[in-house]
Each structure stands twice: as C-alpha cells, then as structure tokens.
Amino acid sequence: MKTDSRSVLIAILSAAAAGALFGIGLGIAGMSRPTKIQAFLDVTGAWDPSLALVMVGAIGVHSLAVIAAKRRERTALGGIFHWPKPAAVDKALLIGSAVFGIGWGLGGFCPGPALLGAAAGNATAIIFVVAMVAGMIARHTSARREAARTAGTS
Numbered sequence: 152m153k154t155d156s157r158s159v160l161i162a163i164l165s166a167a168a169a170g171a172l173f174g175i176g177l178g179i180a181g182m183s184r185p186t187k188i189q190a191f192l193d194v195t196g197a198w199d200p201s202l203a204l205v206m207v208g209a210i211g212v213h214s215l216a217v218i219a220a221k222r223r224e225r226t227a228l229g230g231i232f233h234w235p236k237p238a239a240v241d242k243a244l245l246i247g248s249a250v251f252g253i254g255w256g257l258g259g260f261c262p263g264p265a266l267l268g269a270a271a272g273n274a275t276a277i278i279f280v281v282a283m284v285a286g287m288i289a290r291h292t293s294a295r296r297e298a299a300r301t302a303g304t305s
Contacts, residue, residue: 162228174267180205183267185259185275192256254283 181187182205190199226232238244255261260268260279268276 158228162230165228173263174270177205177264177267183264183271183273183276188255188259188261188264 177183180201182202187199188202190197191202193199220226220232223232251261258265258275258279260276262283265276265279265283269280
C-alpha cells in the first residue's frame with residue numbers, strides 16, 4: 152500500500168481526534184482526579200464505584216468496536232489490522248502488573264488520565280508522566296540488552 156502525505160495527515164488527525172475524545176470522556180467522568188481513583192481503590196473506606204462504571208462502559212464500547220473490526224479486512228483508513236497474539240502469563244507480566252497497580256494506587260493515575268492531567272498543567276501528573284516514561288525507557292532498554300545477550304549466546 153502506497154502511503155502519501157495526505158493519508159498520513161488523515162491518520163494523524165484521526166488519532167488526535169480519538170485521543171481528544173478519550174481525554175474529554177476521562178475528564179467528564181472525573182477520572183483525571185487522583186482522589187477519584189484512590190476512592191475506588193479504598194474498598195474498606197469511602198469506596199467510590201464510579202471507576203468500575205467507566206471501565207464497564209469502555210469495555211462495552213471496545214467490544215462492539217472489535218466485533219465490527221473483525222468483520223472487516225482493512226481499517227477505516229485502509230490500513231491493516233495488527234491483532235495481538237495471546238501470550239502466556241509469566242513472571243514479567245505478574246511483576247509488571249503488580250508495579251503498575253502499586254503506582255496506580257499510590258499516585259492515583261494510570262497512563263490515560265496522567266497524560267490528561269499533564270496536558271492540563273497538573274504538576275503531580277507531569278511528574279508521574281516523566282517517571283512513567285522513564286520506566287518505559289528503562290524497561291525497553293533492559294529488554295533490548297537481554298535480547299542482544301541471548302542472541303549472542305545462541
């Protein structure tokens with residue numbers, strides 16, 4: 152498939168519109184406020200179930216989108232679908248999930264709301280995003296080094 156500058160621009164604008172819609176939804180639902188997230192995680196105190204409702208709504212919309220997409224051969228913009236392959240639950244997944252959960256509980260942010268908060272100028276969110284990106288870079292660097300090390304020994 153030939154890629155021209157017009158189709159690249161349309162793809163970028165489509166991604167930006169989807170991201171903006173996602174951010175607006177998070178903002179309207181109050182999910183950009185760390186206190187809202189921490190109240191959801193506080194099951195023994197003043198528990199707030201609204202995050203669960205947002206998650207159920209998001210999963211429902213996503214499920215319908217996947218069902219519709221699976222019936223198509225190409226994306227709406229003519230690209231190909233990149234469906235993830237099922238992966239085993241391993242040590243790295245369990246440790247990563249635990250670290251994510253701890254960070255989420257302590258900071259009150261997960262990636263989407265953190266980016267929304269950072270874009271709004273929230274200093275705590277900006278610090279969280281910087282730390283999150285640093286963690287992503289460290290993990291990526293570690294994975295590349297491990298792959299190079301194992302490739303050199305085989």
